[in-house]
Amino acid sequence: MVEIKEKSKVKHRCRVCGYTYDPETGDEKRGISPGISFYDLPDSWRCPVCQYTKSHFYEVKDGHR
Template structure:
């Protein structure tokens, strides 16, 4: 997945509290650092509790 020019905002899972930080990416999901939350595929899920993207709020 390529990096994007979208804003790099942290997003928090409302189910388990996991915080997606674009500066770190998601190593478990194969997401490299620099990928904005909005650029993640629609089927990406929280690496901790498997919640969908719609369960995340701006952190």
């Protein structure tokens, strides 16, 4: 149960430009409200910086927690 909640908070980084999607911030310029998990983003969502698709993102492991 806790794992699912934590999973939804995982940040994802664009391997092309380094942009990081943070679920706690969302992407309000594109209508993505804070609290939306990366996994819940529509497939049409693109990196706001370089316009690459979700498949170019990888999970950012926070090793300090």
